[in-house]
Amino acid sequence: MEKEISIACSLTDMELQERRQTVLDKLAASLIDSEELPDGFRYRFPLDDSVLQNLINAISLERKCCPFLNFKLSLESGVDFAALDLTGGQGAKDAIQELFNWNTQPTISI
Numbered sequence: 001m002e003k004e005i006s007i008a009c010s011l012t013d014m015e016l017q018e019r020r021q022t023v024l025d026k027l028a029a030s031l032i033d034s035e036e037l038p039d040g041f042r043y044r045f046p047l048d049d050s051v052l053q054n055l056i057n058a059i060s061l062e063r064k065c066c067p068f069l070n071f072k073l074s075l076e077s078g079v080d081f082a083a084l085d086l087t088g089g090q091g092a093k094d095a096i097q098e099l100f101n102w103n104t105q106p107t108i109s110i
Contacts, residue, residue: 007091040087
């Protein structure tokens with residue numbers, strides 16, 4: 001049985017601001033587009049070594065402060081982008097939008 005995890009980030013406001021400036025804004029700058037999923041969002045990034053490193057770094061950091069998130073990084077043959085699915089339980093979608101603020105790019109709803 002899965003334990004219930006609260007939808008909350010453990011970072012202080014100052015720590016979150018620093019995380020945005022040092023990690024998340026770099027990824028936001030390279031974001032190709034986003035797609036709304038039933039329980040979160042899919043973000044597409046250029047398939048580039050530096051972007052991949054930034055994605056891995058972000059996942060490593062974010063899974064510690066936001067344990068309610070599910071991360072799925074996909075690299076598929078024949079496509080020139082990496083896809084990161086950020087999902088979670090009830091309430092996670094709103095938290096993802098607020099914390100990551102990556103939904104300013106064109107969004108595709110499914």
